[in-house]
Amino acid sequence: MGDADDMCPICRSSRYLNPDMKFLVNPECYHKMCESCVDRIFSVGPAPCPYVGCGKTLRKGRFKTQVFDDLKVEREVDVRQRIVKIFNRREDAFDTEAEYNDYLEEIEGLIFAIAQGSAAEREEAEQRVSEYEKLHKQEIIQNALQQKQDDVYAEEQAASDAEHQRRLRLLAIELQQQEAELAAQQEKETIEALEAGKTSEQAVREARERAQLRAEQLRQQFELELSRPRRAITRKGAAAAHASAARTPFTPFVGDRQMEYLFRQAEEYLDPTMERANEPAVRAGGFTAALAQQEALKLAFMSLEVDIQTEKATAIAV
């Protein structure tokens, strides 16, 4: 490690004097400085970068420890984090793998343009990113939420798998122990039976049968644990999205709207009852003579065109 790495270019203090010195960078310009300089310069609020000729306004909250030695790499990682948060469409949202790959390629292209492209390329990519973000706001939030749920689910899955393995191991050990115990017990029971005066053949057979039964029970328990169904990951695939897209065409009224009436409403009627409709307070409430007259006409003509015989014939069974 050279001298330059150990000296803050702003305050010129070195690691020799301050062994705990930490260097921070800001993703705005990636100019390195020590922690105490950051505290000193940016504690009061945003300030310009102290590097000569830089002048970018930096905020204290954005400073971070540099992870990679190579600034290019550091920068790309930062950009990638930001872009992937916006372009977060998931694989199952695509119909074909090729489409998904195109999407990934587009993301890589944008990251490259922003991290390493020329000023013009960067500008263009940034514009594309903010456009996409604006257009897909709702989707981005949803994808993030979905991803979070999936992460939680995967975590649970891993935990339940580990638990399953642990139980299996414990059971296997138990099985071994019990088998040994059973053998010992079988021997003991045989001796006891012989002492009780049974014939050796009979005693041995009985003890063996009992031992076999117990062993069988244990094995069954083990197998049950082994075969216990573990939760499978279910995913809503593109196929399901497709299925919901192909359906009956949309109609706002579901065909339940009267479009034609038997009457034609005149522009104006000689109607003394409507004189008050011109009063401002009546008009301001939304009441108009035309509307009221239309309602009256609808009421008067309501169901006049209904032919009960045809209506009966085509009636839907309720």
Next chain:
Amino acid sequence: MYTKDKKVGEGTFAIVYVGRQAETDRKVAVKMIKVNEFKNGLDMTAIREIKFLQEMRHPNVIELLDVFVADGNINLVLEFLPSDLEMLIRDRSVVFSEADMKSWLLMMLRGVHHCHRNFVLHRDLKPNNMLLAPDGQLKIADFGLARAMALTPYERMTPTVVTRWYRAPELLMGARHYTGAVDVWSLGIIFAELMLRVPYLAGQTDEEQLEITFKALGTPLPSQWKGVDALPEYRKFSTPRHPAPTRQQLQELFSAASDAALDLMCSMIIMDPIKRVTTDEALLAAYFRDAPAPTRTTELPKKS
């Protein structure tokens, strides 16, 4: 024949039971109106509910199955609907997609359209009264404040209807001759609430409600809303004047809303009731034809 299985709620005028229709084993809600306690006759809301629900059959309006009298009490047998839109809006763990909101708004508009073409004003539309069937269908309920539309300018209606947050400005200013536009306003506010997940205009008092409405949507001038200055409560609240929000401000507030969604919402909450869209016009809006298509009712989010 009906059985009453469990009491699920009690209000001032009614007790609600969950029960079953004996012959079909269909789950129903039995609303028992307390008549005995009232010397001065039957509660008005019950009469309204019976009067209007009996007339209407629509997938998006709650079904009144039967009315019967037992032990001197009137019982209304209604469809049993286990949840409502308010529960869903408040449940933060449920995510609404644009297609879901579209589907709900569509069902609300269809239900209200059906009321209006039968000359019924609902006058109490709010998320709480939008009940949800197990199959996802949304049904408008609670016709306790409903009435027939006025056909002449001599019929005076009371302006103190609709739950405050969903009350149209002409009602807040005391108009006595109003139209179906008051219901459209409520739906517009519910639409906004679906997008925001919090009540859009939440005033603590009637005065404050008008103030908040104007703050959000601009104080109306007589030049924009003819006759507004003649409304009884106009003068009281006309100062200070708030400017109408710009499109950009609305876009910032409803950040997830598409252009078509915002257009429809704005047209449903135009101050002047004559300029406000009708349910017919709202149903024909581009919003419903644009992608994404409304979610199928069976696939709508449910209470977790």
